[in-house]
Amino acid sequence: MDINLENLLKTNKIRIDGGIQLEGEVSVDGSKNAVLPMIAAACLTKEGQTTLENVPAISDVDAMIGIMDEIGVKYQRDGTTLRIEGNGIAAGYVSNLFAPKLRQSIVFLGALVTSLGEAKIALPGGDKIGGNRPIDFHIQALKALGVEVKQTDGFVHAKAKRLPLKGGHIIFPNPSIGATVTAVLAAVLADGETIIENTPIEPEILGFLNMLKRMGAKIQGDGTSTIIINGVRELKGVTAQTIPDRIEAGTLLIALGLTGGTGTIKGVIPIHHEKLLTLCRNIGMKISFYNQNCLRLEKSDRLLPFQTITGPFPDIPSDLQPLITSLATKCKGISMITDVVYNDRFNHVSELKKLGAEVHIDGRSIQVLGGKTLKANTLYGKDLRATTSLICAALNAQGTSFIHGMEHVHRGHGGLLEKLQKLGAQVSYI
Structure with missing residues (x-):
């Protein structure tokens, strides 16, 4: 398997000497949340090679490549370029070696069952946030297309009543990026029309749908909450560029803002960040x-408290909620952050308190009394975004902090610490 060896050599603990104003210029990697569905889509082709560019060097991509090995899809990886051969999917089994390493592994269920008629996939993993993260919406979508689905012994079994699948009508109770990807991958090769309602309009979804259309899929309604798909018999390979990671861009912006820094972040698409930039x-x-x-941030002497909501696009992403909580510790006064996606995404709160932050949970909201001087401590990150929020807060704390949980960061960032170092941060692996 063509994995990123640098991530394997890194430890899961870092040291941060805080209190340094960041300054400099960095670039944003390709988006984790955009490239993972694109990899699954490329596996559907039986003609031509698909070339994905600006692919981030993260462990979630490593896991997707491991899954491609298991299902018999050939590929070549060269730095930030991933070439996927159009040889089709050979096997419908994904073991518990790679699937539990990431949430998006479940989207292969749609690709496998529409290609082979039967699939068996180990239950997905990913961050433990917001309570249980069931796959009910994925199952609902496949059942609407004539697929029988059951869960036993840590695996999901899917079997089509017929091939090609028959188009159907899917209405999600809530917008779901992952379930929408599963439904679309199953429907693009189905017979007839499929209507998918209450779908998200995140930039990552739009990039995924645009790539499929260029591959020959017949898709209407992208950019709206209703997607209409008329199935085709086959898809062809294309070259596609992964959009910049808007969560990494937000993370770097918040790191600069927390330290009172001055810097430039390259690879920021303004329309992807309108609510965050306004805040x-x-x-x-x-x-x-x-x-x-190219985003430019000048030194800010004083930051004001705020109230904001994180949620589906075009709102500020829920993935940035922990980061914004850390930002609020810099803002003198009372700030309130409400997350309408997850009801208990609070893994970072107890750790921020160790730094001396006054942070309180109120239902789905977090209240922060900001402006206090933070003091370094030993912190434990329990998921990807919680860990990056602790890194940002520690950059603004006085003294030396030690942060555990970098294995979570490697899932979504290929070189975050190196970028912070480039901005002058005193941060290093132990």
Whole structure:
């Protein structure tokens, strides 16, 4: 398997000497949440090679590559370029070696069953946030297309009543990125029309749908909450660019803002960040753009408290909620952050308190009394975004902090610490 050896050599603990104003220029990697569905889509082709560019060097991509090995899809990986051969899917079994390493492994269920008529996949993993993260919506989507699905002994078994699958009508109770990807992958090769309602409009979904259309899929309604798909017999390979990771861009922006820093972040698409940029400007961060996608932040002397909501696009992403909580510790006064996606995404709260932050949970909201000087401590990250929020907070704390849980960060960031080092942060692996 062509894995990222650098991630394997890194330890899961880092040291941060805080209290340093960051300054410099960095670039954003390709999006984790965009590239994973694109990899699954490329496996459907039986003609031509699919080339994915700007692929981040993260462990979630390593796990997807491991799954491609198991299902017999050939590929070549060269730095940030991943070439996937159009040889089709040979096997419908995904073991518990790779599937539990990431949440998005479950989307292969749609690709496998629409290609082979039968699939068996180990239950997905990923971050433990917001309570249980069931796969009910994925199962509902496949059943609407004539697939029998059951769960036994840690695996999901799917069997089609016929091939090609028969188009159907899917209505999600709530917008779900993962379930939408599963439904689309199953429907693009199905017979007839499939209507999928209450779908998300995140940029990552739109990039995924645009790639499929270029591959020959007949898709209408992308950019709206209703997607209409008319199945085709086959898809062909294309070259596709992965969009910049808007969560990494937000993470770097918050790190600069927390330390009172000055810097440039390249690879920021403004329309992907409108609500976040409005919030940051309203609290006193001096942000401008040049060359379309280069964000410039000037030093801010004082940040104001705020109230905000994180949720589905175009709102501020829920993935940034822990980061915004850390940002609020810098804002003198009472701030309130409400997460409408997850009802208990609070793994970071107890750890921020160790730094001396006044943070309280109120239902689905977090209240922060900001402006206090944070003091270094030993912290434990329990998921990807919680760990990056602790890194950002520690950068603004006085003294030396030690943070455990970098294995979570490697899932979504290929070189976050190296970028912080480039900005002048005193941070290193232990």
